[in-house]
Amino acid sequence: MDGLVMAGQLILGLSILVSLHEFGHYITAKWFKMRVDKFYLFFDFLFPVPTVLNFALFKKKIGDTEYGLGWFPLGGYVSIAGMIDETQDASKLSAIPEPWEFRGKPAWQRLIVMLGGIIVNVILGVAIYFGINYKTGNNYIAKDELNKNGIYAGSLAQEVGFKTGDKVLKVNGKDFKEYSEIGGAILDDDVSYTVERAGKTIEVVIPSDFLNKLSDQKDQFIQPLYPFKIAQVTEPKKPSLLSKLFGKSVPEDLPAYKVGLKAGDKIVSMNGHPVFFYQLLKDSLTKYAGKNVAFGIERQGKVDTINMTVTKEGKLGFAAERIIKFSHEDYTIGQAFVMGATDAFDVVVKNVKGFKKIFAGDVRADKALSGPFEIAEMYGAHWDWLNFWTLTGLLSMALAFMNLLPIPALDGGHALFLLYEIITGRPPSEKVLERAQQVGTVILLALMVFVLGNGAFKAFFK
Known part of the structure; x- marks a missing residue:
């Protein structure tokens, strides 16, 4: 069930980001009266080969545009007539650009269309962080x-x-x-x-x-370092139907539950030595793993000594409540907007610093790059809307940054060629654009395989 919750949050978050990113391309193309042939969430082909396994889970044509839900759950796309991208190549384009085609429009309009998805992701990221700051204010440890x-x-x-x-x-x-x-x-x-x-x-x-x-x-x-009290005692797990059928053993009750500890109790000593902070208790429990220890337990002002055998993993079986003072600042709408924009663009700054360290050799790419496995874990096994929107806002800004990179298959690569055209007054040939698109797709595919493979290795073998 935990895995389903993580996967559900990941799919919802990415669906929001991809849909709005592609909407940015779609709405700017429509604004400049370009014909949009397709608008798809997920791919209706085996990415990155547009001619393999072409089918959609849902599709409906409205006007000139076919709206659909693809079967390949990785991203999505907008197919704009007259544009060389992952959905079509130069061989499918006629010799003379039509007035409603992407290539038939001025370079500055095409540049805005290519940056439309990035712009929407930035707007979304700022809007999410603005909402979070206005709703929650700033809670921090001074x-x-x-x-x-x-x-x-x-x-x-x-x-x-x-x-x-x-x-x-x-x-x-x-x-x-x-x-x-x-x-x-x-x-x-x-x-x-x-x-x-x-x-x-x-x-x-x-x-x-x-x-x-x-x-x-x-x-x-x-x-x-924080003082603590018991917030929740871990209760015994009920044996599942499968464990009963196959006679599998059920984990033993954890010590805190066995001796009747309750929420609000405080552990104040171990074998006569005072315990003040939770992290130091954890370190001591590791040292006493598998051993019987006399714990001083304070309940309603009275201290009793209770013996418990620490598990082999160094646990007693409880969740701790930190006793530490958080400072709080409320934000006005204006302050929340400024802080939201600051938080959003701080994600970009950190991405730039991170890539700089990768290229400098200070950080290994397999350590720095996160794939869907790691992102799903970041969303968590429990549905927390604050965490969901915080992470989705972060991913929106990260997606904007990644798409701005000058890799031919990305928006930044297309924008680079358009800037060349605006500066020189002549566009690169369609063959050059097609080859660049192919090279960029190979780079992205290799990166995707690396990230997915690295994430799977971390998830299953570490």
């Missing part, structure tokens, strides 16, 4: 709150020089307002943090290949 207890340094953070309890004073030599700015700086060049440790100021410098290691680490690299 610098003072972060440094009240100091940070928790994971194993990778410790490797580069952090220690649990450090107080972060500056990021790249500058003061900061909120905790999220610490992680946001990782993509910068020459990243460094100024920290206070035992009354001394220390500089922690991040190595250039750090992102490769960070992508392999599931836990956050730096977290606020």
